[in-house]
Amino acid sequence: MSSEIDVSIRDVVKRFGVMTAVDHVSLDIHRGQFVTLLGPSGCGKTTTLRMIGGFEHPDEGEIAIRGEPMGNRPPHHRDTSMVFQNYALFPHMSVADNIAFGLKERKKPKAEIRERVQEMLRLVELPEHGGRRPKQLSGGQQQRVALARSLVVEPTVLLLDEPLGALDLKLRRQMQLELKRIQERVGITFIYVTHDQEEALTMSDRIVVMSAGKIEQEGSAEEIFERPRTRFVADFMGAQNILDADVVDADAQSARLRFGGGTLAVSEAGLLPGETVGVMIRPEKIQLSADGAGVPATVHERVYKGATMSYQLALADGTRLVADSMHGDHAERFAPGDMVSVTMQPRDLVVLRGVPVQGA
Amino acid sequence: MASSAHRSGLSLGDRLLRIYAGLVYLFLFAPIIVVVISSFNPSGRWNVPHGFTMRWYADLMKDDEILHALRTSLTIAVLVAIISSLLGLLAAYGLSRTRFPGRGLVQALFYLPMLVPGVVCGIALVIWFNKLGIATGFLTILIAHVLVTLPFTLTLIMTSFYGFDRRLEEAAHDLGANDWNTFWKVTFPLVLPGVIGGALIAFTLSFDEFVLTFFVAGGGVKTLPLVIYSRIRYLLSPVINAIATVVIVFSIALLLLSQVAQVIRARKAEAA
Numbered sequence: 266m267s268s269e270i271d272v273s274i275r276d277v278v279k280r281f282g283v284m285t286a287v288d289h290v291s292l293d294i295h296r297g298q299f300v301t302l303l304g305p306s307g308c309g310k311t312t313t314l315r316m317i318g319g320f321e322h323p324d325e326g327e328i329a330i331r332g333e334p335m336g337n338r339p340p341h342h343r344d345t346s347m348v349f350q351n352y353a354l355f356p357h358m359s360v361a362d363n364i365a366f367g368l369k370e371r372k373k374p375k376a377e378i379r380e381r382v383q384e385m386l387r388l389v390e391l392p393e394h395g396g397r398r399p400k401q402l403s404g405g406q407q408q409r410v411a412l413a414r415s416l417v418v419e420p421t422v423l424l425l426d427e428p429l430g431a432l433d434l435k436l437r438r439q440m441q442l443e444l445k446r447i448q449e450r451v452g453i454t455f456i457y458v459t460h461d462q463e464e465a466l467t468m469s470d471r472i473v474v475m476s477a478g479k480i481e482q483e484g485s486a487e488e489i490f491e492r493p494r495t496r497f498v499a500d501f502m503g504a505q506n507i508l509d510a511d512v513v514d515a516d517a518q519s520a521r522l523r524f525g526g527g528t529l530a531v532s533e534a535g536l537l538p539g540e541t542v543g544v545m546i547r548p549e550k551i552q553l554s555a556d557g558a559g560v561p562a563t564v565h566e567r568v569y570k571g572a573t574m575s576y577q578l579a580l581a582d583g584t585r586l587v588a589d590s591m592h593g594d595h596a597e598r599f600a601p602g603d604m605v606s607v608t609m610q611p612r613d614l615v616v617l618r619g620v621p622v623q624g625a
Numbered sequence: 626m627a628s629s630a631h632r633s634g635l636s637l638g639d640r641l642l643r644i645y646a647g648l649v650y651l652f653l654f655a656p657i658i659v660v661v662i663s664s665f666n667p668s669g670r671w672n673v674p675h676g677f678t679m680r681w682y683a684d685l686m687k688d689d690e691i692l693h694a695l696r697t698s699l700t701i702a703v704l705v706a707i708i709s710s711l712l713g714l715l716a717a718y719g720l721s722r723t724r725f726p727g728r729g730l731v732q733a734l735f736y737l738p739m740l741v742p743g744v745v746c747g748i749a750l751v752i753w754f755n756k757l758g759i760a761t762g763f764l765t766i767l768i769a770h771v772l773v774t775l776p777f778t779l780t781l782i783m784t785s786f787y788g789f790d791r792r793l794e795e796a797a798h799d800l801g802a803n804d805w806n807t808f809w810k811v812t813f814p815l816v817l818p819g820v821i822g823g824a825l826i827a828f829t830l831s832f833d834e835f836v837l838t839f840f841v842a843g844g845g846v847k848t849l850p851l852v853i854y855s856r857i858r859y860l861l862s863p864v865i866n867a868i869a870t871v872v873i874v875f876s877i878a879l880l881l882l883s884q885v886a887q888v889i890r891a892r893k894a895e896a897a
Contacts, residue, residue, distance in 0.1 A: 320795055340798040341800075345799070346800065353793050353796040355797075366800050366810075370801035414800065415799075
């Protein structure tokens with residue numbers, strides 16, 4: 266993958282009245298990548314996207330596309346193209362005319378336009394639909410037309426604002442894979458906005474998690490999912506076990522933490538004794554045994570999940586934990602009410618910074 | 626038994642309602658029907674006709690004063706339709722797209738001519754034209770008609786703008802269209818039904834405007850309503866019935882045409 270930077274966002278601030286929608290965001294987006302801005306509604310992801318497209322202008326900071334500062338340049342003078350949430354297809358034009366719109370504005374010869382439109386219709390697998398009106402197409406088909414209309418102008422960056430939001434789950438899954446396929450084929454940088462973490466994981470080369478106008482964490486899908494850095498990210502990515510813990514003592518590579526049920530060793534640098542942190546562990550990384558070597562817990566509930574058995578556990582202080590265990594022939598089984606002992610390996614514990622998530 | 630009662634279907638209340646509705650229509654249309662029948666009445670009066678004649682229509686074709694007035698009225702109505710819908714479009718665009726202090730007041734002022742009595746408006750215009758030194762005539766009729774039709778065209782065009790999805794304009798900008806092209810390729814075609822509706826209502830209102838026209842016409846220019854008025858004052862000519870019938874037929878045809886056009890549009894959108 267090329268390391269050239271397509272979009273560079275430097276210390277950008279955007280305010281609407283008294284509300285700060287985007288708060289000192291800096292981000293580099295590399296050429297040819299599928300980058301997702303992920304976060305709950307109101308986190309500033311759509312505003313950031315709209316600023317890249319030129320629909321809003323930063324109050325502070327600078328956005329550059331391929332090294333060129335954009336300033337307050339309007340959308341029609343930028344090499345970006347946007348796929349809107351509701352598709353925003355022109356209802357008074359045929360599908361082919363919708364796709365041809367950008368090329369006509371660029372004064373391309375008619376023969377070339379016709380050819381390119383056909384090529385695009387084939388790319389999005391709607392070769393026979395050029396003469397129809399957008400309203401005659403299904404939601405998924407309209408979505409593809411919107412994509413074709415934006416791609417045909419060969420933008421430097423394609424911006425997508427929750428484009429799958431209106432589709433049902435099955436179609437969504439299908440379109441996620443298709444979007445990824447098209448992105449790989451055309452090789453254009455995609456910047457995708459969504460609040461759906463699963464969607465982000467499926468498609469993205471890189472994920473940027475945002476909250477309250479700031480970037481919480483940026484990384485590959487795997488990094489974000491496996492090693493969240495803050496409570497917010499862990500919670501947003503669907504972490505089931507987040508424990509509150511106090512740092513008892515720490516050295517350069519590791520630390521010892523005290524939490525509701527006992528102490529834990531973690532391999533995390535830079536912790537200070539007395540600090541309060543969160544600790545995340547995946548349910549499948551928790552080992553249960555009956556022999557009493559680890560933290561004592563009570564089995565609260567047991568749920569059969571096919572490949573795994575899921576246990577709801579309660580620690581001595583009432584802290585809840587979820588543990589999934591494979592239930593092969595050799596695995597021990599526990600029933601509600603059983604006392605078990607929980608062991609967690611230091612390498613599986615992820616230390617989270619930041620304040621506890623409200624209501625979590 | 627039960628099924629036949631069910632089939633005849635209507636309760637007493639429903640029947641009364643239907644009869645009532647029929648009476649309302651009769652009340653509305655009886656005078657017009659009388660005029661149409663009288664236009665074919667050999668006696669030329671508004672009594673029960675004995676026989677049928679086209680004589681009044683033949684007279685109408687030779688009546689230069691009425692034909693001239695008809696031409697004047699049509700010319701004015703067409704010009705008013707164009708000017709009023711154009712001004713309505715500009716005003717609606719501005720009012721729906723901008724936020725400025727006093728915007729509500731400005732919008733309310735646009736609707737004012739609808740509320741001011743025609744007589745008051747007429748006197749005010751006559752004084753105003755006089756002060757400005759504009760001779761009453763064709764131009765003053767035109768200005769007066771644009772004034773009274775604008776609230777209606779603006780209202781109709783505004784509805785098109787209220788339901789407008791601004792993201793369509795953003796999409797056009799995004800695909801490289803400047804403001805001018807965005808307006809003509811996306812905004813205008815989508816608000817066009819409102820503009821056409823506004824033009825039609827302006828045409829209709831202008832065509833039969835009487836009170837204001839009476840004040841601002843001066844001596845030279847006579848619109849059709851003015852001629853009809855002077856005829857029924859001095860000599861009750863049966864030709865009036867004929868021209869009235871022509872106007873009625875023309876209005877109904879216009880209405881049907883716009884309905885047909887809408888149906889065709891809808892079918893096209895479904896079938897294409």
